[in-house]
Amino acid sequence: MGQREIAERMLEVWKRLASAEFDLLCCAAELDDPHEIALLLRIPLGRARRLQEQAAAMDRLPVLARLMRDGLLDLDRFEAVRKLTENLDEEKARQVDARLTGAAELNSRELRVEVGRLVCLVDPLGAEIRHVRAVKRSEVRYKPMPDGMAELTAYLDAVRARQVFDQITADAEALDDDRSRGEKQADVFVDRMLGSDRPVTVRTDVTVSARTLLGLTTDPGYIAGVGYVDASLAREIAAQGDWRKVLTDKVGMPIGVGRKRYRPPKALRDFVMVRDRVCQAPGCLRPVAECEIDHARGFASGGSTDERNLGPFCDVHHYLKTIGQYRFRRDADGTRRWTTPLGFEYETRPRAIAEPDPP
Numbered sequence: 001m002g003q004r005e006i007a008e009r010m011l012e013v014w015k016r017l018a019s020a021e022f023d024l025l026c027c028a029a030e031l032d033d034p035h036e037i038a039l040l041l042r043i044p045l046g047r048a049r050r051l052q053e054q055a056a057a058m059d060r061l062p063v064l065a066r067l068m069r070d071g072l073l074d075l076d077r078f079e080a081v082r083k084l085t086e087n088l089d090e091e092k093a094r095q096v097d098a099r100l101t102g103a104a105e106l107n108s109r110e111l112r113v114e115v116g117r118l119v120c121l122v123d124p125l126g127a128e129i130r131h132v133r134a135v136k137r138s139e140v141r142y143k144p145m146p147d148g149m150a151e152l153t154a155y156l157d158a159v160r161a162r163q164v165f166d167q168i169t170a171d172a173e174a175l176d177d178d179r180s181r182g183e184k185q186a187d188v189f190v191d192r193m194l195g196s197d198r199p200v201t202v203r204t205d206v207t208v209s210a211r212t213l214l215g216l217t218t219d220p221g222y223i224a225g226v227g228y229v230d231a232s233l234a235r236e237i238a239a240q241g242d243w244r245k246v247l248t249d250k251v252g253m254p255i256g257v258g259r260k261r262y263r264p265p266k267a268l269r270d271f272v273m274v275r276d277r278v279c280q281a282p283g284c285l286r287p288v289a290e291c292e293i294d295h296a297r298g299f300a301s302g303g304s305t306d307e308r309n310l311g312p313f314c315d316v317h318h319y320l321k322t323i324g325q326y327r328f329r330r331d332a333d334g335t336r337r338w339t340t341p342l343g344f345e346y347e348t349r350p351r352a353i354a355e356p357d358p359p
């Protein structure tokens, strides 16, 4: 059997598994006692209880349940959405679900980002309240480890955490010696904590619609490397000096990058980075800051340097494209098509940041 046939067979098995998982949940929904399930399936009680919770969530998430039944969505992805929507009331959960008809096209990480956006959108006040509550649970933990080491973990505001992480990484990359990346990061972290006078150099984009900024809507904002945040947090961050603000137009696509830059290609690069936000390969969420801006149609073969021909690729996907095993092209309407060596084709499109304006 050739690679292509095996790949097709694998996809078939995967679909059967997903629909079998749906059948499993249907049974779990009918059984009352989680202990019974745990014994029957030789699974821990916690896992049995989770199966029942997942089964119960099928009523709140009917669109996703149908995708699972049809073999298009596996239980992992269903569970990701269930977790992210568990604090919503039934009506709001159904609103999120109703907008996830395309969930089968997303991998679990992309789906989490998208559901994060929808939760902010259908329940902006709730998102804000939950965030405020969660911030109160912030903490830093110390855990001794073998060999004279310890783990220091911080549970904190995602935006702050991202800034800290980006700064540590940037400082570490500026060090030119042969220590490992991790070792440099750890040293930089200690330096920063215990005193050194490195200036803050990283800058992050917050993308927010003009209407949200003006307080006219509660559309979520988007923070590079973090994902969607509720409107009030987006406004608060956009008001701070060390963030670059990005505004969007009627359909939620960027219109400018907040600073007066007229001269391409820098302005063009900025535009592309803000529009795409992540690597343009399907399923990849590497932030643009870690990507190269690439010509879909090579400059040498007549590809132009304009926004329709440019997009970000992370080093992995750039490599796969460059060695010619994976083919990539862009249609006039901005759709990107990624063709694998086995001949499967995947589409991606830049995602709008905000909701389109009501007509």
Ligand SMILES: [Zn+2]
Pocket: 279, 280, 281, 284, 285, 286, 313, 314, 315, 316, 317
């Ligand atoms: Zn990538």
